[in-house]
Amino acid sequence: MSKPILSNSAGTLQAVALSERVHWIGVLDPNLRTFDIILKTANGTTYNSYLVRGSEGVAIIDTVKEAFAADFFTRLESVARYDEIKVIVLNHLEPDHSGALPELMRRAPQARLYISQKAQSMLKALLKQDALEFTPVLTGDTVSLGDRTLSFLHTPYLHWPDTQCTHLIEEKILFSGDVFGCHFCDTRLFNDQVGDFRFSFEYYYAHIMRPFKAFVNTALNLIEPLLPLQQILPAHGPMLRDQPQRYVQRYRELSRSALESDIGADEKTLLIFYISSYGNTRRMAEAIYEGAMSIEKVRVSLYDLEGGEIAPFVDLIEGADGLVFGTPTINGDAVKPIWDLLSSLAVVNLKSKLGGVFGSYGWTGEGVKMVEDRLRGLKLRVPIPGIRIKLIPTDEEIYLCREFGLELAQELLGLRTAKVIDLADLG
Amino acid sequence: MAKASITFEDINVTVSAPAGTRIIEISEKVGSAITYGCREGDCGTCIMKVSEGWNNLSEPSVLEDKILRENMAGKHNRLACQAQVLGGKISVKPV
Ligand code: FES
Ligand SMILES: [Fe+2]
Ligand SMILES: [Fe+2]
Numbered sequence: 001m002s003k004p005i006l007s008n009s010a011g012t013l014q015a016v017a018l019s020e021r022v023h024w025i026g027v028l029d030p031n032l033r034t035f036d037i038i039l040k041t042a043n044g045t046t047y048n049s050y051l052v053r054g055s056e057g058v059a060i061i062d063t064v065k066e067a068f069a070a071d072f073f074t075r076l077e078s079v080a081r082y083d084e085i086k087v088i089v090l091n092h093l094e095p096d097h098s099g100a101l102p103e104l105m106r107r108a109p110q111a112r113l114y115i116s117q118k119a120q121s122m123l124k125a126l127l128k129q130d131a132l133e134f135t136p137v138l139t140g141d142t143v144s145l146g147d148r149t150l151s152f153l154h155t156p157y158l159h160w161p162d163t164q165c166t167h168l169i170e171e172k173i174l175f176s177g178d179v180f181g182c183h184f185c186d187t188r189l190f191n192d193q194v195g196d197f198r199f200s201f202e203y204y205y206a207h208i209m210r211p212f213k214a215f216v217n218t219a220l221n222l223i224e225p226l227l228p229l230q231q232i233l234p235a236h237g238p239m240l241r242d243q244p245q246r247y248v249q250r251y252r253e254l255s256r257s258a259l260e261s262d263i264g265a266d267e268k269t270l271l272i273f274y275i276s277s278y279g280n281t282r283r284m285a286e287a288i289y290e291g292a293m294s295i296e297k298v299r300v301s302l303y304d305l306e307g308g309e310i311a312p313f314v315d316l317i318e319g320a321d322g323l324v325f326g327t328p329t330i331n332g333d334a335v336k337p338i339w340d341l342l343s344s345l346a347v348v349n350l351k352s353k354l355g356g357v358f359g360s361y362g363w364t365g366e367g368v369k370m371v372e373d374r375l376r377g378l379k380l381r382v383p384i385p386g387i388r389i390k391l392i393p394t395d396e397e398i399y400l401c402r403e404f405g406l407e408l409a410q411e412l413l414g415l416r417t418a419k420v421i422d423l424a425d426l427g
Numbered sequence: 428m429a430k431a432s433i434t435f436e437d438i439n440v441t442v443s444a445p446a447g448t449r450i451i452e453i454s455e456k457v458g459s460a461i462t463y464g465c466r467e468g469d470c471g472t473c474i475m476k477v478s479e480g481w482n483n484l485s486e487p488s489v490l491e492d493k494i495l496r497e498n499m500a501g502k503h504n505r506l507a508c509q510a511q512v513l514g515g516k517i518s519v520k521p522v
Contacts, residue, residue: 117499118498118499120497121471121494121497121498352437352460352521372458376458376460376462377462379460379462379521380460381437381438381458381459381460381521382438382458382460383437383438383439383440383458385458411439416439418434418439418440418441419439419440419441420440420441420442420443421440421441421442421443421457422442422443422444423442423443423444423445423448423452423453423456426442426456426457
């Protein structure tokens with residue numbers, strides 16, 4: 001197949017035909033290097049937008065980042081007039097896809113906007129505009145363009161709560177939004193023509209989708225019944241027209257754990273991570289480990305952060321039930337290796353895991369409290385207040401650490417007795 | 428003063444608090460994992476599940492109802508930064 005033609009002989013940008021009735025009207029952003037602060041890309045990205053022509057009107061699926069609106073409109077104008085547009089669908093409201101929406105709606109005021117139910121509150125916040133009319137849709141809702149029909153699949157958290165995919169039923173095409181996308185920019189546009197982009201596909205999954213594995217699996221339950229699909233057309237990166245089902249399969253593989261754990265279903269896992277400068281926090285960690293080990297059905301592991309890399313610890317944490325962090329307080333703060341580990345956890349789901357914190361200190365011990373707050377922010381539950389010990393732990397304090405470990409293990413098994421307190425006593 | 432007894436199921440802690448106290452004030456003190464954003468009923472971050480004692484909480488305002496609807500909250504959900512305890516037994520947990 002020949003290379004797609006992105007502009008005509010006069011240099012004017014052109015839409016690219018994907019079928020008789022479907023065109024790509026997206027834009028290339030080859031200069032982007034960092035996306036959303038956290039994602040890297042070595043060759044930029046694309047903001048893919050699509051146009052579908054039915055016998056009774058035209059639909060636009062997603063727009064582009066605002067700065068690229070001009071290119072998007074030029075491509076759109078090469079295949080349709082604004083007064084033909086009947087339907088605008090936004091699969092995802094992040095500004096990289098909604099940026100050109102206000103201007104598009106100004107140019108095509110007769111068009112109806114379709115967004116997911118969950119997108120409603122975001123629309124207002126993003127566009128800072130009240131008067132925008134729209135129809136919220138759920139899985140199974142359809143919109144007719146005459147001889148072409150769009151049907152919606154709500155796929156929350158891939159990548160935001162609002163995300164949805166749009167199925168063009170008659171052509172077996174799925175407009176998948178961020179799902180199956182990647183930040184990769186190649187003028188050849190199609191998966192069977194661009195350079196090897198697998199690394200980028202995997203990287204995108206790892207950073208955007210992995211925290212929401214459970215949601216990926218639910219979304220795949222909606223998408224797999226649509227197979228075989230002719231094309232999967234994501235909002236970023238190469239369009240998947242050659243064996244698109246392989247990418248669906250890959251998402252399924254990535255959303256399962258690699259190796260089944262040997263730990264029984266009736267057992268819980270507790271990980272203790274520490275870092276110690278003079279050995280005091282380490283002694284606390286060991287005592288907590290001993291205390292927790294005295295409870296059956298809890299598999300406890302003790303790790304010194306000095307001896308490990310972050311990435312394998314993140315995998316370990318993803319599968320664990322409870323996490324305990326030990327840090328000295330130095331200069332009024334927990335130490336950097338702890339913060340480095342905690343800031344790498346955004347890629348996994350931590351909700352309702354058990355958390356606990358301990359540490360030694362010289363003058364003040366605010367590090368423990370700071371890490372506890374951070375754990376709560378990460379949606380862990382922190383039911384047992386952390387222990388702080390001034391410098392070298394006494395025998396009595398070591399005993400307290402053992403109790404702390406024991407209580408954490410009991411908490412994991414639901415064996416801790418309920419606590420009743422009065423608000424006034426909390427100060 | 429009338430007191431209410433509210434249980435945070437995620438940490439298994441029950442607190443007795445004066446009627447009229449907002450749940451946010453209690454949950455932050457005991458360390459339940461209910462998280463907060465705007466703290467004024469606007470962002471929906473603090474949606475929680477009320478598993479017991481729905482009628483022992485202050486009625487949701489029109490604004491709270493709207494935020495709950497926009498976030499597709501279920502019928503057992505309230506905003507922890509808005510709901511006040513009125514008396515009796517209440518049981519909540521993060522969603
Ligand atoms: S914290 Fe924003 S609504 Fe309660
Ligand atoms: Fe996104
Ligand atoms: Fe995106």
